[in-house]
Amino acid sequence: MTTTRADGRTPDQLRPVTITRGWTRNAEGSVLVEFGDTRVLCTASFTDGVPRWKKGSGEGWVTAEYAMLPRATNERSQRESVKGKIGGRTHEISRLIGRALRAVVDVTALGENTIVLDCDVLQADGGTRTAAITGAYVALADAVAWGTRHGHVTGGKKVLTDSVAAVSVGIIDGVPMLDLPYVEDVRADTDMNVVTTGSGAFVEVQGTAEHAPFDRAELDALLDLATAGTAELTRIQREALERAL
Amino acid sequence: MTTTRADGRTPDQLRPVTITRGWTRNAEGSVLVEFGDTRVLCTASFTDGVPRWKKGSGEGWVTAEYAMLPRATNERSQRESVKGKIGGRTHEISRLIGRALRAVVDVTALGENTIVLDCDVLQADGGTRTAAITGAYVALADAVAWGTRHGHVTGGKKVLTDSVAAVSVGIIDGVPMLDLPYVEDVRADTDMNVVTTGSGAFVEVQGTAEHAPFDRAELDALLDLATAGTAELTRIQREALERAL
Amino acid sequence: MTTTRADGRTPDQLRPVTITRGWTRNAEGSVLVEFGDTRVLCTASFTDGVPRWKKGSGEGWVTAEYAMLPRATNERSQRESVKGKIGGRTHEISRLIGRALRAVVDVTALGENTIVLDCDVLQADGGTRTAAITGAYVALADAVAWGTRHGHVTGGKKVLTDSVAAVSVGIIDGVPMLDLPYVEDVRADTDMNVVTTGSGAFVEVQGTAEHAPFDRAELDALLDLATAGTAELTRIQREALERAL
Amino acid sequence: MTTTRADGRTPDQLRPVTITRGWTRNAEGSVLVEFGDTRVLCTASFTDGVPRWKKGSGEGWVTAEYAMLPRATNERSQRESVKGKIGGRTHEISRLIGRALRAVVDVTALGENTIVLDCDVLQADGGTRTAAITGAYVALADAVAWGTRHGHVTGGKKVLTDSVAAVSVGIIDGVPMLDLPYVEDVRADTDMNVVTTGSGAFVEVQGTAEHAPFDRAELDALLDLATAGTAELTRIQREALERAL
């Protein structure tokens, strides 16, 4: 592929990705993840106990909430707290992040503990949900380590059975491209978000025809691009977790 | 494939599907769609004019709302009107149905008219969102015909560029299966909803690892099964629309 | 009376009434009731236990919720779940249905069990609240029978002390008329809903001067008409309950 | 009738009723109405113009809102503003008051003006809705006079075609009684609220079997009692309006 993009990347190239652990002090896991200009603060809050409907199950609970600051985007959006309700997009992404993380959690090994992942977008430039999943996994790993270190997670079984990372892909002017910033995202005919485990299996595949339906060959090309992208993100996550906190 | 299912179907077989047009009298399009015991009432309401943010654009607007009656399911669920808010699942499905239908609508041909699709699940037995999309398309077609007949849609361009149908697929005990009823849905390792156009292109692919991540081969098998299923649903839609109302 | 109405009925004649039991499969009682074109799905959900404020009382609890599908009416109405609140009319009718049914329930005989009646209007053509009460009674009877058959209701006392049925009456151009469809309802000077027991006593009498106050003679005429109407509905309910489910 | 009640009244006797006009200074009509210990502040707010859906109709609009202060009752109830929603009972009574008043308003004579009646229960001892209607009529009359005096109501036609008053009646231990205080209200087998015009016609009749269904003879006795009661209230209203403000 020789097409060059507005930001100089090749179609199969990620934006610069940085993962900063310990970005705030209060949370058991706190990660600032950046995919280019997209900047998401992912905090993991570890608490003893589980919601009522899980009590006595011996199992833990992991959930996520996603939100955007009002001026993360180019035009200010009204706060959902002021509107008095959560919008459909927010609901959908929160649910996606939660499912993605639960795919790699052994809830029995976690025991009756709860970890809440808060993913707050400080600055948005496309791919906020995939950056959120990628960063939230690292915050989750730090929170699990904290829970183990402080004796809340006992029994010695591994809580995290694998890692998860996510990336967006899309077809623009007929060319499949990896990790779309906002300017590309709005132009994409097809938009797909792919979540994979560190070992390369699929956790979520969500493809949407924005302007034109897509065929099987296009779908295959997007999946190839995405799995290469999440493999690279898995490597970046691993390196971040190997650094001292 | 020789596996037989609890209801006697082979893995690649749809449940009995019926599409009854004109099920209620008030709406411009009114369809009762049944996928086995799943029963969804899809009504299309045609009105002149568009929401404020589309005024003067020359374009129409198509949107959808999905809901379940409280006792559509085995256990009664609380009404969202009583709770005072729409849940995440409801939001997500409403958005999915709206996107799926808009993929085959030429909004310029529709002109400044609005069509709202209400998909109310009267009885749920798995696959409610895919039944809703499949039935809503037929209600939409009837509403577009109504709008044309009554002179609201003018200019002679085709409003519907294609048809859309949707089906669920999943992997159960290693076997990919088509059109899952509730008892299969809860056991599936992977659950995928696929929306295609009548001409066979993809509009939405949403695959989720419920209990175990899935690999590329499994994904391919599910996509094969789904596209055969939506092709069959497309045929059933066409036959329903050919019958006199 | 020799006046003939738009639909060919005499002033003291009900519309065709049908009561279909077992219309959906999941609920303990499920009835589709039709008064002409008015069509209401009444489901009764039987659960062990009672709300917190009745615990330990030895008494059961029966309540009702009424709602309309958005396009049950001629113009689409916004969903109350989307508005985030229940409207006054919905509240008022839900409360009326609940009171009407509780009038024939011996809560001690029911024991600490709860029955929730959901009355969802699929198609509206006047008289939806009276159709709902009439159908809900039949669904309630089926749910009580279910609870008895499954050993949740014990002690052998009769839970239902009588039946209840309801009908609307009104004065149109000076003529008292029974069971008003929408076109008559909007023209009525006085509009009254009457709920009686199977043995003919009053449970609710709600008369409202819509366009002109009414005198005692008119009130008497309306009450005569209504009690004849509910007697006929009582007979139809009894026949429906005598058929095998 | 020789039965004497706890408060010394005969069954057909009203509690002491007082109507104080001009109780607060800001509203165009402001009445404190007392039925024994029940004390309701009724204010009428007159404004130019009508809601959007009545604009250009040449007609005015009259509506009402009812509420209770949290400690009007014996046990404190939570504020509906804090709960974030209006309860069913509040909705129902607000609608009743509005309908009752509109029955005597000639909206064409009112012209495109709006009058909102706020009925706030300061102290509750049964019959709050009937006291509210009775007091609100007087506040309405003062607001109409204000609007006429200040040149907002023009054309010279009478805005109020009659007066309205309301009273509760009920059957206690077999005896029909007028104007029930709280201690009687909770013991009544049947509870009825009756609204009549000054000329004695019915505007609303709402009878409910609280503990036992009622027959036609009981209904007749209650209606007799109520119409005598509202006639007396009509006289009290007239006297109040004849006093200088």
Place this chain on the structure above:
Amino acid sequence: MTTTRADGRTPDQLRPVTITRGWTRNAEGSVLVEFGDTRVLCTASFTDGVPRWKKGSGEGWVTAEYAMLPRATNERSQRESVKGKIGGRTHEISRLIGRALRAVVDVTALGENTIVLDCDVLQADGGTRTAAITGAYVALADAVAWGTRHGHVTGGKKVLTDSVAAVSVGIIDGVPMLDLPYVEDVRADTDMNVVTTGSGAFVEVQGTAEHAPFDRAELDALLDLATAGTAELTRIQREALERAL
């Protein structure tokens, strides 16, 4: 100071203040407080027990809720119950009243009992929050006496360690003035509410530059004026509490 105000007062003079105890019958403390035309009903509801988060602490809980009737003001304001949410001003004043009262309550002496102060403005003419605090203290004192008399407060320690009273002050055309009615309030450059104990110490000082920032000398003048005002209010409270209820 020789400036005379529209209502004839000198700058350092309170409006006529009246405190009527036992204004309603149901509450354990019920006070109508009037600062000129400002009229606030303050009721204190005493209940056994405390909110969940204080259970077992041995301490009681005192809280307050402030609200305005819709037509307390010159223009009708929409009910917060109808809007479905509490406004910022209401929240802020409720919190202020609660804090002010808790400053003089020994929660250990109160024991695990709760007192809720409801301050409902019946008529507003400036200074509603300061009138509310001043009246609520008297209602609180009556409720504490009730609790003691009825054996809910035991142990013999004084629950109320002091009294509290509040007044507004402001600078108008360069002159510091005490207890501003509405017409002065809107013209004030600086607006300050001061809450003091009976012994003269500060509980709250809230000064706001409405039109022009203020300097230290102005602040000092306002504090002098306010402390003289609350001393006078303390005397009026004491006299009210010395009268027989």
Place this chain on the structure above:
Amino acid sequence: MTTTRADGRTPDQLRPVTITRGWTRNAEGSVLVEFGDTRVLCTASFTDGVPRWKKGSGEGWVTAEYAMLPRATNERSQRESVKGKIGGRTHEISRLIGRALRAVVDVTALGENTIVLDCDVLQADGGTRTAAITGAYVALADAVAWGTRHGHVTGGKKVLTDSVAAVSVGIIDGVPMLDLPYVEDVRADTDMNVVTTGSGAFVEVQGTAEHAPFDRAELDALLDLATAGTAELTRIQREALERAL
């Protein structure tokens, strides 16, 4: 003063304060302000036009919204968007920030433009509201400069008539102290927030007796401390604004 604090400061010393302009790219003003470990992101959104109620006035509008990320604090708090309502504290602080900024804005010079200040607390360690005001002023200044540079603010009059800064003070163990971190804040007997202009006049003085009422001498000491603190903050703001963006 020789008392040393846990963090080594003298009683009259601010925590390290940093103001980073241009912290995010989308907003017209974007400032990260830090008072020790308290970290608030203040963005200013400049838009043409004003709310409906200011249209045609020739005046602009400046308002503020404050919020905390769920895990800014030591224990995770539930999102207000999820609760469906804004809490009292949030309301109160948002209003305070808005008032403080409007005190230095000449709305006529701003013209019919709106600036919204969003103050989101990323990490909380006491003094979030005072940090928010101090940072928001700088973001506001940048937004005004942007509006001027882009021709939205015309006429050449100065929009900002002065600067504003805010600091908290409190009395701990009898010692007045400046700029309290969380550990000191919870121990303070009296807690005061003071907002001043750059020229040293008061905009807001809000003092609250948390555990013990305070006397005039203590109030004076706190005011002295605060005005020295805001003078220092004014200097830091000025330096930040002098740096190139």
